[in-house]
Every structure is written in C-alpha cells, then in structure tokens.
Amino acid sequence: MSAVARVLVADHAPTRLSVKLALDGVAEVCAEAADARGAVAAAQEQQPDVCLIGQSISGGGIDAVREIAASVPGTAIVLLSNSDDVDDLLSALRGGAVGYLPARFDAAQLRRAVAAVLQCEAAVPRAMVLELVNELRALERAADEKLTIREAQILAMLRRGHSTSGIAARLAISPVTVRRHISKLVHKVGVNDRAELVAAPTWSPSRI
Numbered sequence: 203m204s205a206v207a208r209v210l211v212a213d214h215a216p217t218r219l220s221v222k223l224a225l226d227g228v229a230e231v232c233a234e235a236a237d238a239r240g241a242v243a244a245a246q247e248q249q250p251d252v253c254l255i256g257q258s259i260s261g262g263g264i265d266a267v268r269e270i271a272a273s274v275p276g277t278a279i280v281l282l283s284n285s286d287d288v289d290d291l292l293s294a295l296r297g298g299a300v301g302y303l304p305a306r307f308d309a310a311q312l313r314r315a316v317a318a319v320l321q322c323e324a325a326v327p328r329a330m331v332l333e334l335v336n337e338l339r340a341l342e343r344a345a346d347e348k349l350t351i352r353e354a355q356i357l358a359m360l361r362r363g364h365s366t367s368g369i370a371a372r373l374a375i376s377p378v379t380v381r382r383h384i385s386k387l388v389h390k391v392g393v394n395d396r397a398e399l400v401a402a403p404t405w406s407p408s409r410i
Contacts, residue, residue: 207320208232210248212241212266213256213282221254221282224309229316235259238266245270250277252316255299257283257290264293268374271298278319282307288333289359291326293372301325348390356383360400 207228211221212235222231229252233244238261245253253270257263267279280301281294291302301319303311304327315325326334337358349357352373359369366384370377384396393399 206230207251207316208248209316210235210241210244210250210253210277212236212238212244212254212259212263214259217256217282220309221312224312225316228313237261238263238269241266242269242273245274245277249274252319253277253279254312254316255279255281257281257285257294264297264372264374267294267297267299278322280315280319280325286330288330288337289362289364289372291330291333292337296373302327302330304330349387353383353387353390356380357387357399360384360396 207230209221209225209229209231210233211218211231213221214236218234225231232250233248235241235244237259241253241255241259253274255263255266255270259266263281267281270277270279278301279299280303281290281299283290283294283302283304286304291304294302301315301324303315303325307315318325355373356369359372364372366377366380370380373380384399388395388399391399391402393402
C-alpha cells in the first residue's frame with residue numbers, strides 16, 4: 203500500500219464530490235466512475251487501495267463489487283448503500299465487500315470506514331452487527347432443520363418480505379432457482395404452499 207491511500211469512487215456525481223471533500227488530506231481519489239462497467243475498468247487499471255462503490259450506480263453496485271473482488275483481490279471494497287437493509291449488507295459481504303456505509307453516512311463515518319479497511323478490518327455499522335449475528339445463528343440452525351445454507355438464506359429473506367425476483371437479485375441466482383428452492387422448502391417444512399411456509403412456526407432469525 204502506498205504512503206497515501208489511493209481510492210476509487212464509483213457513484214453519482216454529487217456523492218463523488220462529497221467523498222472527495224470528505225477524504226481531502228486523508229486519501230487520494232485516483233479514479234472516478236459513474237457506472238459499474240467504468241468502476242470495474244478503473245479498478246483493474248488503477249489497482250487502488252480502496253474502492254467505494256455506490257449501490258445504485260447503473261449496472262448494479264453489487265455486481266461491480268463482485269467483479270472487482272474477483273479481478274482486483276488486493277483492493278478493499280466498501281459499498282455506499284442507499285438503505286439500512288440487512289439483506290443489502292449481506293449481499294455486499296457475500297460479493298466481496300469488507301465495508302458497508304448505509305444511507306445518510308457523513309464525512310466522519312466515511313473516513314473511519316476507509317481507515318478501518320486500510321487496516322484490514324471490517325467496517326460495518328454497529329447498529330447492523332446484531333442483524334449479522336442473527337444471520338449467522340440462523341445458518342447454524344439450518345443444519346438442525348436439515349436445510350442447506352441456501353435454503354436457510356431464502357427462507358429468512360422470504361420471512362423478511364422479499365419477493366422471488368428480489369431474492370434472486372440479492373443472491374445472484376435466477377428466479378427459477380429461487381422457486382426451486384422454495385418448492386423444496388415447502389416439502390421439508392411440511393406445508394402446502396409459500397404462504398404457509400412463511401407463516402409456519404419453525405425457527406426464524408427474529409426469534410433466535
């Protein structure tokens with residue numbers, strides 16, 4: 203890592219400007235991008251220490267995270283999210299991010315997140331840590347319920363109100379695959395349909 207951390211920012215123009223102002227004197231913004239494709243190309247060319255990727259950029263911020271994590275493994279990725287949804291956090295972490303800044307982050311939070319990931323630490327908001335703990339416990343409990351990890355993820359997301367297409371997007375799988383998992387879950391839990399599956403009195407992350 204260079205003496206001054208080099209940072210790539212991929213987001214909408216107002217956010218890019220805010221990030222540059224927040225990091226002035228702390229890190230060098232070596233590249234900017236407005237969409238996922240540009241973010242991946244810039245990351246591969248510049249090999250930055252940190253990539254700050256906006257979730258809502260054209261082409262998909264999570265998709266950009268996955269591609270950058272795979273092709274530029276030496277960079278630390280932080281998702282700049284537009285939500286406080288734990289499923290967005292989990293999607294970012296599964297994609298390869300090591301940091302997550304939810305909606306309404308300020309300059310001090312951004313600087314702390316960049317400093318943390320540069321020290322090889324995760325940067326996750328304290329308010330969302332309990333959600334992560336519950337998710338891990340849910341996955342462990344899945345073995346007792348004879349569910350696969352993927353089935354446990356899908357069941358938890360169904361119970362948090364996500365649609366088939368929403369689950370598919372977050373897990374980077376097809377809607378057909380999601381429906382196949384739901385059919386298996388209906389059989390394993392011993393209910394008749396999706397509605398009964400969601401309402402079934404089996405384990406739930408919120409009750410662990």
